[in-house]
Amino acid sequence: MSSDYVIQTKGLSKHYNGLVAVDNLDLNIKRGEIFGLLGPNGSGKTTTILMLLGLTEPTAGKVRVLDFDPARQPLSVKARVGYMPDQIGFYDELSARQNLAYTARLNGLPAAVADERIQAALDRMGLLDVADKRVSTFSRGMRQRLGVADVLIKQPEVIIMDEPTQGLDPEGAHAFLRNIRHLKEEGITILLSSHLLHQVQAVCDRVGLFYRGKMALSGSVAELARKVIGSHYHIEVEAYGDQKALIQALQKVPGISRVQAHGNVYDITANSDLRAEAAEAVVKAGGRLLALRVEEPSLDDIYAHYFQEVEHDSHS
């Protein structure tokens, strides 16, 4: 196993009393990337994460995290990997600073270093004003930010986040994702699991689709789109001119399979990004082009499409 990958699993499986939670998973995560684990609830995302941290023993398969074996060297792994669990909890009766101080002590940091890092982490997450307030008074968004501060205390090489944006309002989620991107810029590898696809799409370099304990697909969003939806590009053309002539002209363009008109707007389905060709056809047919848009396939589309297919296959 090479060291280009910070997290590698091979044939990783976990069975809970006869139930297969994770099935023969091969996962490779490169240094410095943001990887999104996507899948419906109960598809094995959290179990996979727990195995990466050595908190659950795999039934079979190999795991390497930063070239350590989490089952045998959990302390080395946990000293370098930060974990933000799903619905993170703190000791409500303690202040934010005291909570972080406990984490620092569990990491064996000397007091002086700990104070410095706590101060920096709180400052970075914008929690300095409330540092000495009890966590019980914190909102969901503040707790989530405190969660990131907590992870930063150990200055991790890898951060694993389980459903980090769940329960945050759109603005909070947006700010949170911005923070994640900043972490990436510092060279921290980030693995996050989610079922909120549009958020993941905005921040992840690569994603893996989980389905019933298996990684059904992985790659960048564009790659996945090509794989799942295939060559289905939606192009929207807005143009003045004779509708029939324009439709005919557009349909003649090689690669365009379907044209639908709604007034001045033409919805085109094509097998690649044929904006230029479509524009040329419109102009040649005497139309006056007003606007041209290509709708990029969203992760939601890919997801819906993929699971429709899977369900369909499993029924037939």
Add this chain to the structure above:
Amino acid sequence: MTATVKSQPVRQREGSPWTGMWAVMFKEMADHLTSARMRILEILILLTAVATVYAAMQDIRSSIGSDPFLFLKLFTLSRDPLPAFVGFLVFLVPLVAIALAFDAINGEFHRRTMSRVLAQPIYRDALLMGKFLAGFLTLALVLTTIWLLIIGLGLIGLGVPPSGAEVARMLGFLLATIFYGGFWLALAMVFSIVSRQSATAALASIATWLFFTVFWPMLAGLATQMLRPIRLGLPQEIIAQTQLQMTLSRFSPNTLYSETILAFLNPTLRSLGFVLPIQLEGAVLGTPLPLAQSLLLIWPQFTGLIAATILLFAAGYVLFQRQEIRA
């Protein structure tokens, strides 16, 4: 386990299971000492201590000079309507111990802090050990404080210092009391591991305590009468019945503790069981035994109590190690 796992070189797990234990212990102890729950119990014990000792002192004053073990009486003398201090301890110490531990583990799950804490570079051992130690030391701290307070009250009230033998006996009593608390602490901790609801764990612990305090003596009596009935009134029958009853009742930690402190605090006690006339041959009735002899008398009970604490802790340890972390 499949072949892929077995093919890996089998090494010991790295690092020490104690890493982080002290961090956990200090945090938990700070929590205990500042919690409202603990304060209420401390006040309760303090009040009983002062009340019973004051009552006992009234009686002792009249016998100063005639009894060489005056200080021990502070703990054991009762005056209506108050029972002796040790009588209170038998049921108060379990309550304090249960209050300290019934939400030790499930509380972490409930607050959703468990996975975050275990994601730090520590083993589960450290968490459990730290929590148990914190509870145990808190208990020891509270009991020692009250113990010192009673001795202080005795010094002022009686005006005589305790002898060396008395101090040794009182120390034995303190140690037995702490381990008696340790037993209930370990029990409550086991329940807090088994049950995800802290209320259930608290109820289960209290039910066990009630069972041993109220029902077990009754059950032991009933079972004895059924198993060893006295049909002809022969001495053998009576002896057999008493022995069985004592054996059964000693399954209760309350009995073990009562007998242990009885021997520590009552130097004239020669036997806990059935005394046959032959055994009394040559004995001067009413003379105190040396500490070593008293210790010999209750050695099985004393060690039994400590062993039960360790066994329960071990059971909790195994259960916790096998527990799945995900809620």
